[in-house]
Amino acid sequence: MNPFFKHSAKPLFLIFLAFPIFSNAQAKNTLTDLLRQDGKIWVVIAVISIIFAGLIYYLFKMNQRINNIMKRK
Amino acid sequence: MYLFKSFWWKILAIIIIFYVLIAGLINPLPRLPILNESIRNAFYHPPLWIAMMAMLLVSAIFSGRYLAKGRINEDLWAIEFANTAILFGILGCITGSVWAYFAWGDFWPNDAKTNCVAVGMLLYIAYFILRGSFEDEMRRARISAIYNIFAFAMFIPLIMVLPRLTDSLHPGNGGNPGFSSYDQDRSITLIIRPAFIGFTLLGFWITQLRFRMRKIEKVIDEQDLTDEQTISI
Numbered sequence: 001m002n003p004f005f006k007h008s009a010k011p012l013f014l015i016f017l018a019f020p021i022f023s024n025a026q027a028k029n030t031l032t033d034l035l036r037q038d039g040k041i042w043v044v045i046a047v048i049s050i051i052f053a054g055l056i057y058y059l060f061k062m063n064q065r066i067n068n069i070m071k072r073k
Numbered sequence: 074m075y076l077f078k079s080f081w082w083k084i085l086a087i088i089i090i091f092y093v094l095i096a097g098l099i100n101p102l103p104r105l106p107i108l109n110e111s112i113r114n115a116f117y118h119p120p121l122w123i124a125m126m127a128m129l130l131v132s133a134i135f136s137g138r139y140l141a142k143g144r145i146n147e148d149l150w151a152i153e154f155a156n157t158a159i160l161f162g163i164l165g166c167i168t169g170s171v172w173a174y175f176a177w178g179d180f181w182p183n184d185a186k187t188n189c190v191a192v193g194m195l196l197y198i199a200y201f202i203l204r205g206s207f208e209d210e211m212r213r214a215r216i217s218a219i220y221n222i223f224a225f226a227m228f229i230p231l232i233m234v235l236p237r238l239t240d241s242l243h244p245g246n247g248g249n250p251g252f253s254s255y256d257q258d259r260s261i262t263l264i265i266r267p268a269f270i271g272f273t274l275l276g277f278w279i280t281q282l283r284f285r286m287r288k289i290e291k292v293i294d295e296q297d298l299t300d301e302q303t304i305s306i
Contacts, residue, residue, distance in 0.1 A: 035175065039110035043175045044098070047114050047168040051121070054164040058157075058279065062286060069290050072297075 082274055089271030093120075097264050103255045107176060114172045115252060116264050120272035121165035122190075126232070127273045128158035128280065129197075133225035136218035146288070148214035151221055152204060153283040155197055157276050162194050177242055186236035186243045193228040200224055 035042040097116035105112055132154035139147040169187065170180045181187060203220055207213030236246040245251035252261050 032174075040108070040175055041110040041113070043111040043172060044113045044117070046171050047117050048094070050168050050171065051117060051164050054160065054167070055279075058160050062283065065290075066286055069286070069293060072293060 083278055086271055086274035086278060089267045090275060093117075093264055093268040093271055097268070100260060100264065102260050103257075105255060111172060111175055112261075114168070115261060116268050118165060118168045118172055119265065120268040121161045121168065122232075123269040124272040124276045125158045125161040125165065126229070128154045128161070128276050129225055129228060131277075132158065133222050136221040139214060139218045140222075145210070145214060148218060149284055149287050149291070150280075151218060153280045153287060155200060155221065156283060157280045159194065159197050159201075160279075161272075161276055162190070162197075166190070166194075173242075182242055184236075184243065185239045185241045186232065186246055189231040189235050193231045196224045196227055 035046060093116050097113055102112055132151045135147045135151040135154065138144075139151060166187075173182055173184075173187075174180050177184075200217060200220055204213055204217045207216065236243065239247055241247035241249065243249065252265075256262055
C-alpha cells in the first residue's frame with residue numbers, strides 16, 4: 001500500500017465522516033439562524049449585551065480620563 | 074438638586090434594573106407572530122429612548138437656568154446630560170437595528186422614526202462640535218446653551234410628532250396599534266413603566282459622575298493657571 005495513503009487514511013476518513021457536519025454548518029448554522037432559534041430569545045440576549053457593552057465602554061473612557069487627571073495632579 | 078445629593082435613587086435604580094432584567098426575561102407575555110420572544114426587547118430598547126429624552130429635557134432646562142443665572146456649573150450639567158443622552162441614543166440605535174433585522178428584515182428600514190432620530194442625533198453632534206469651537210469659556214457656555222434649547226425644541230417634534238403623521242413601522246406610530254392593544258393582562262405595562270424610570274435614573278447616575286469628573290478637571294485647570302501666573306510674576 002502507498003505509505004502516504006497508509007498514514008493519511010485514518011484522518012482522511014475522519015474528515016470525510018465529519019464532512020456532512022461541516023457542510024451542514026456552513027449551509028445552516030449561520031449567526032442569524034442561531035439568533036432565530038428558540039423563539040428569537042437570543043435577539044433579546046444580544047440586545048442586553050449590546051447595552052451592557054456600551055455602558056462598559058463609556059465607563060472605560062471615563063476611567064481613562066480620570067487617570068489623566070490623576071497624573072496631572 | 075438637594076434631593077439628588079443623597080443616594081436613595083441610586084439604590085432604586087439598581088433594584089428597578091434588576092427587576093426589569095429578571096422579570097423581563099422570565100415573565101409570561103402575549104404570544105405574537107414574527108416577534109415571538111423578541112417582544113421582550115420592549116423592556117430594553119424603548120427605555121433607552123425614554124431615558125435619552127428625559128436627559129435631553131433636563132439638559133435643556135439646565136441650559137435655560139444657565140442663561141437666567143449665569144452659573145458655569147449649570148452649563149457643565151447641560152453638556153454632561155447631553156453626552157449621556159447621546160450614549161443612550163447610540164445604544165438605542167444599535168439595539169433597534171438588531172431588533173429590526175429580526176422583526177422587519179432590515180438593519181436600517183426606511184422608517185420615519187429611525188430617520189428622524191438620526192437627524193436629531195446629528196443636531197446634538199453639532200452641539201458638541203459647536204462647543205469645541207470656542208476658546209472663551211463664557212462665550213462657549215452662552216452660545217451653546219442657546220443652541221441646546223433650540224436643538225431640544227427641534228428634537229421632540231422630530232421624534233414624537235413627525236413619525237405619527239406618516240407611515241411608520243414602529244408600534245403606536247403612523248396609525249399602527251401600540252403594544253397596549255395586545256396587553257390585556259398588563260403584563261408588558263407592569264415591566265416597561267418601571268424600566269423607563271430605572272434607565273432614566275441610571276442615566277442620571279452616570280451623568281452625575283461625569284459632572285463631578287469635569288468639575289475636578291476644571292478646578293485643577295484653574296490651579297495650574299494660577300501656578301503658572303505666580304511663576305511668571
